[in-house]
Amino acid sequence: MTTLIPILGILTGIIIPVSVFIWLYYEGKGKRETALEIAKHMDDPSKVEELLGIFDERKKEPIDYRRGGVITIFVGIGIYLLGVAAMGSFFEGVGLLVGAIGVGIMIAGYLYPNTSEELTNAVEKFEEK
Numbered sequence: 639m640t641t642l643i644p645i646l647g648i649l650t651g652i653i654i655p656v657s658v659f660i661w662l663y664y665e666g667k668g669k670r671e672t673a674l675e676i677a678k679h680m681d682d683p684s685k686v687e688e689l690l691g692i693f694d695e696r697k698k699e700p701i702d703y704r705r706g707g708v709i710t711i712f713v714g715i716g717i718y719l720l721g722v723a724a725m726g727s728f729f730e731g732v733g734l735l736v737g738a739i740g741v742g743i744m745i746a747g748y749l750y751p752n753t754s755e756e757l758t759n760a761v762e763k764f765e766e767k
Contacts, residue, residue: 703743703744703746703747703750704748706743707741707742707743707744707747708744709740710736710740711737711741711744712740713736713740714733714734714735714739715733716733717732718730718732718733718734720733
């Protein structure tokens with residue numbers, strides 16, 4: 639019985655990633671087969687590329703570092719408060735570290751414009767000089 643828990647822990651570390659991989663494979667399989675069937679009946683290659691663009695689920699907009707920074711700051715505050723209330727000084731230090739990382743991410747978001755509107759405004763300001 640004492641060896642059962644470590645064995646289950648090791649198996650869990652293997653079973654979860656493998657099951658997620660299998661799940662994602664079967665989820666995307668239908669999309670790939672559908673795109674293949676539609677592409678067989680299309681004559682124009684540009685329309686095939688457009689079709690593949692529809693199935694592409696990646697985000698087209700750049701990452702908003704300011705939003706991510708604010709979220710990270712509040713996660714750090716939460717960890718810090720957990721350390722103050724229950725867990726001790728180790729979690730206070732980790733919370734301060736995570737909060738400092740969030741401040742750095744937020745500063746990076748203000749230093750480097752990331753949306754197309756912000757980039758356009760930055761280029762226009764530069765061209766005016």
